[in-house]
Amino acid sequence: MFREPYLTAIPSTDKLDLMSIYDAIFPVLQTLDAERAHRLGIALLRAASQSALALAALRRRYEPLPGSVAVETMGLRFPSCVGVAAGLDKDGEAIPALAALGFGFVEVGTVTPLPQPGNPRPRLWRLPAHRALINRMGFNSKGAEAVARSLARSRTLVPVPVGVNIGKNRNTPLERAAEDYAAAMRALGPWADFAVVNVSSPNTPGLRRLQDATALAGVLDAVIGAARPVRSGGGRDGGPLPVLVKVSPDLSASDLDALLDVCLKRRVAGLIATNTTVSRAGVHGPAARRPGGLSGGPLFQRSNQVGAAIYRRTRGRLPVIGVGGVMSADDAYTKIKAGATLVQVYTGFVYGGPGFAARLARGLADRLARDGFNRVANAVGVEAARWPEPDERPGVPVTPGSVALGSG
Template identity: 50%
Template sequence: MYRRLARPLLFRLDAEDAHHLTLGVLEAASKVPGWPALARAVASPAPALGQTLFGQPFASPIGLAAGLDKNAVAVPAFAALGFGFLEVGTVTPRPQPGNARPRLFRLLEDEALINRMGFNNAGAGALHARLSALSTRPAPVWVNIGRNKDTPNEEAAGDYLKCVQALHDVADAFVINVSSPNTPGLRALQAADGLGELVRAVLQEVERGRVHNLRRLPVLVKLAPDLHPADFEASVGAVQAAGAHGLIVSNTTLSRDGLFSGRAGEAGGLSGRPLTRKSTALVREAYRLTGGTLPIVGVGGIFSPADAYAKLRAGASLLEVYSALVYEGPGLVRRLNRGLADLLARDGVQNVAGIVGVDAR
């Protein structure tokens, strides 16, 4: 129904206008008494998909990637679709408008998106207000944190720490974003030496916050897919040595290899189907580099249960989707959950954790 009716209408709109319209509908649905809970019950994943990581229960390995609900306006509605966790943000200490429009583009022929949003968000204070107003927490909510555009890299750590300080009591995890291509200079923070220092600073701040509310929050790091293999290995090693609790692989890419759309020349980060194989290969490499000791969240081009299963087998314990939701609609999450359960049953695996990394060992 989405592909036949809703998508043609949405795709007549500018991509960002369609995004805001969809978010508005989901925000309104989140406020309908009882509806999110009923919808979650209908979309409840199979027990075989459940696992515990970082001391948190995940009913499904399928999560919402950062960037779709930056300001956490529709958490109940997204959780109702069957997501096992949600990542909101990227949030910065101060509100910022992001880059000039147009800044979001559909590449129809490639089932991809290009964005150069630039961390547009309402700021850490507004995000805290929204998350603290939630009457229930339907799924773990992770907060993706970054620096403001006008903060120089030598002062970037201060912005990440401000986000932790502002949101520690309402986040279920923090994701350090050093890999967006749309904030000038940000990717330089992925360099191994500086990255290790940043991770340690964030971990120390999280531990200080734990003194007040006794919650030990996991800290993950999101890396880009465009690093040279030696740099990727060094960054993964730095993240692990610093004591981070997990990796997210990967962010959007600047590569334009193999694209067909006339929009391919737009500046920004590419996401969607063109990243499927590349991100899966990087998940496998990260799993190998860490010896399977560091949980990995696989992101990039997950459109089908087979795509999701391949990333799990490559070494991801959790997965995230974004672009595929634009092309496949809200039923994607339920279809992924059902398909993964069927694949586990086909292979005689009792729990999703049993297939993590089997193709990388």
Template identity: 50%
Template sequence: MYAFSRPLLFWLDPERAHGLGLAGLQAAHRCGLSSLLATPPKPLPTKAFGLTFPNPVGLAAGLDKDGVHIDALMALGFGFIEIGTVTPKPQPGNERPRLFRLERERAIINRMGFNSGGVETLVRNVERAKRRGDALLGINIGRNKSTPNKEAAGDYVHCLRHVYPLADYVAVNISSPNTAGLRELQEEQALRQLVGTLRDEQERLAGIHGKRVPVLVKIAPDLSETDIDAAARVLGDLKVDGVIATNTTVSREGVEDSRHIDEAGGLSGAPLLSLATATLRMLRTRLPDEIPMIGVGGIMHGADAATKQAAGAVLVQTYTGLIYRGPALIEECVAALRRRKEARSGALPLE
């Protein structure tokens, strides 16, 4: 079905296609037709952050920012989905156009800018979701555009308090390139202050709710090696539950001949694979072994998911690959990770 609908979606303006595609997915789910879109993968239970995921392939944040389509997305066979980024107050994001396809390069440039209905809207949507099946739910939180970085911790704490009872894990987005100044929160002193505040709040909320929800930090792929050293030092010292590597990139390497080369925003898709994986690998060698990582950025085939695991990821996420390949990519990635697991255990010969 996706192969049939993709030409129409790619003919439309990217943001309009985004909305129409999600509406179509929702309609198919309501009619019980999700099986026509994807073959659910066989279980491949994977443990991380104290949780058990039915399979290690997830949806990255950004596709369903307000949590409107949770059930329809879970029905595609993901082991987990991540909604958001959500902000404390509603905000429209950046002006349109703000989403661009680079079809030849199998990439997307976006400068959405945390368009969000606000955390209260997201909470209502999550509460309405039926969440049948075993797929887990991550909620990605950020700050409002109007909030200066010196007050950013308040925005993140506000969101964390609201989503904590509903999330299986919470992801802290300090790495989007589309909110002015946000990436400055990755600098060592700012990162230590913010993550320390959130860790304290996490422990307080665990006592109130009687459960400990893991809090992960999402890192950019554009950090220098020195910055990666500093980030790993802070995240290790503060014993974060996990790290997501990476967000989109401001680099334009690999898309130099695109007609959208001059558009501002974060680049995702196939050209991001090498850079994101290199960042993942460097972080893995610097973080304590007990801090698991999610690998995201450039996964377009099952082999790319296996590459992320080989670089140190326990779980992987896709987004742009789903846009270009459709839901079949999910099962393909799970199958590739199953083969890798079997090969490492000796059940299959290493290729």
């Protein structure tokens, strides 16, 4: 029978695998301008999110995840403790594909109440020698209403918890910030499994001052007041929406104490440690002089110190989501042992490619089994005591002291 020649070149549906295309394109992405590459990557993942065929192909390739990496915390079940950090899918467009790659949860945002373009470009740079990025995106966001619509559309396709990270618009004065957080919460809360109050981005002027006790208390009261008591997204129900606070790695130990005091009094569900750093300790070359927040390898130790300090101060009662410089399964395991109940990645995924989440989950399962832990929860905080206190002076280089560290 006559066949159109081009049809023979199209793979049959069971071989059709968008991720093979991604795999092929991944090295090309690395050569493009960093933000352009990011936009292309998200566009591919968004396309995959809209195709049942592509999602099924991804799942076949990256699942099943080992059972030992699943975690239950904050009233939610996470199929893997490795999730996507805020900033990667700011507008919540690629969640189904990210879940299908093997991520156990996705945090979208930071979402601002009103749409805003963020800072002028260029605003994202690679530092490949350090496995790091510097960004000064400045909360580019499609705004809370648009993101809520996007979350509503994909809700039934997403088998993992989804968090929404909220912030304030650049033009909102700091003294009115609480209103912005409440507005974002009202729009997005119904579609989220947990919410994250971002008071730690270095790229919105003055934002990090909201970590001060009085300001944070005001923001948290407004957010908790705006959180609907019942979660309606994806048929989930019961209990208040968990609200977490994301902290900066540049806090001094005493700032951290004051912040934790407020968080405990307001009964936040957990802490995310940490955002990017303004420190350039240990980083050299012209790219290091770019303005903005540094992420990736150089952030690993500092973010672990903050995570361990939170674990120690709260005696493990407040779950920590550990984020900063996880480039390998060893790093993820180190973070968990320092006190993290869950782990997030951003820069590691940028350098590691589409198989990164599944590799981390499998590598973690191997390490847990090797050390006789049958689940992540048993390893959380077992080495928290070994990490030094965060420096008293913000942004100062960290010396690991006697701790055996590594970000391999």
